[in-house]
Amino acid sequence: MDAFDPALHYGPNDAGISALTIAIAIASLIFGSWLLGAVYTYIVGIIQKISKPGE
Structure with a gap:
């Protein structure tokens, strides 16, 4: 009988992905x-103030 090798028998549920992990990933995105x-908006505002000081 062959020994069980977890590297060969790795399934999708072995990673511990749960609904909480998916929700955290979506919220992070x-x-x-x-x-x-x-x-980006903040930097553009600063650049506009610097480039047009008279207005």
Whole structure:
């Protein structure tokens, strides 16, 4: 009888992925996208203030 090798018999449920993990990943993607947009808007605002000081 062959010994059980977990490297050969690795299934999709062995990684411990749960509904909580999926929800955290989706929330992180949404928050990360928002954060990138907020930082981009802030930087563009600063650049516009610097390039047009008289207005």
